Amino acid sequence: MTFDVVIRNGTIVTASDMFTADIGITGETIDTIGHDLTGHRVIDATGLLVMPGGIDGHCHIEQEEADGTVHEDDFASASASALLGGTTSVVCFASHVPGRDIVAQFEDYLRRGQRSRVDFAIHQIVTRTDADTIEKGIPEIAHRGAAGLKVFMTYDDFHLTDGQFLRVLDAAKASGLVVSVHCENYDAIRHMIEAHLAAGRTDAHAHATSRPSCLEREATYRAMTLAELAGHDIQIFHVSCPDVAEEIARARHRGVRVSAETCPHYLTLTESDLKRDGFEGAKYICSPPLRTQADRDGMWPYLRDGVIGIVSSDHCGYTFEGSSGKARHGRDADFSLIPNGMPGLGTRLPVLFDAGVNGGEIGLTDFVRLTATAPARRYGLYPRKGTIAPGSDADLVLWDPARQVTITNDLFQGNIDYTPYEGRLVTGWPTIVLARGKIAVENGQVLREPTMGRFIRPECS
Incomplete structure (x- = not known):
């Protein structure tokens, strides 16, 4: 033949x-x-x-925000970057901005995706829990092929209360959708930001000190407890440090159905990058923030033993200088006004290969598991x-x-x-x-x- x-x-x-x-x-x-x-x-x-071509399970591409801006990396450009870095499929996010029906936003995002060079699946963000969203929207989105739902425990325009989160978990369970969670304590972070600004701390590094790891750890524990109560699967997005990973390991040990991902920047960069001169530190603002070198180095065992099963980019399409980018409020803006997120679609595989495989932290089969096979399984794309x-x-x-x-x-x-x-x-x-x-x-x-x-x-x- x-x-x-x-x-x-x-x-x-x-x-x-x-x-x-x-x-x-x-x-x-x-x-x-x-x-x-x-x-x-x-x-x-x-x-x-x-x-296998890489599967990036966490990409913000051409995503609409509540303030009306749209991420500057559109499907045509972001998917080119993905391919150049060895990624052939992405899972990205449909928004749930105020005043618009969730199903309509899913369909609008599906239309945007028709400009992609790579195959794509869609997570649906959920930011409110009105009857139309819970009783009609989520089941319909599941029917239309969503890979899962995403909820936030932080950010002014996105965070859900514990009661709202439980309603999403119940609806997701009924529709067979996994729920992925951004875990940080909203109220505590607001308190910390206000305290930093009152003390005159406006620099980029204050982003990290206003969102310490204990607030990620607490929110992760709370999210897993609510999932345990609901009896449904969740995934913890972008784990930044060993304290959080250990909390996940304990939950898994007691039978909670929880999976987790991290990102190359938590394995290779540190909070010291936020201290770069001038506005350069703004390039490294993401949430959860970059942690210490000890945190970075302590993450690898959790990748090897499967507690953290996926490495995604959390690619966030903000430019540095563009009108919707990091400098949108000026180069002297305080840290709380700088958009959170870093690009990473193209660099995900090369950076992880070099740091992980060449660095002796993971093997080649681990590399494939973390970047392709595990995300395919998690989002129903395998085999x-x-x-x-x-x-x-x-x-x-x-x-x-x-x-x-x-x-x-x-x-x-x-x-x-x-x-x-x-x-x-x-x-x-x-x-x-x-x-x-x-x-x-x-x-x-x-x-x-x-x-x-x-x-x-x-x-x-």
């Missing part, structure tokens, strides 16, 4: 195995894994790792996505583990004007990326056009 494409002699890496073989692709899917396969096009992967097996989509990344690259923002060809990793030297880089059997990136060029991505509905949860 002659396949459309054969990837020959690569070291195939899945979440459980490593072996040398050929991959035969027919159309959009993997047909056969074997030896001495023949194809109309043959790609020699000798010396390369062949891994169509997230693995290398006959019948799976031919989303593949050919990775050169020896290639050294100095990260610069222009490598990722997006709308965002900075990367927090500017000038960082990493070893390990994607050389060819395939999306559903077609070459999407080669020689640093994006070959996949906007509109070629598809909305993907979860098949299971």
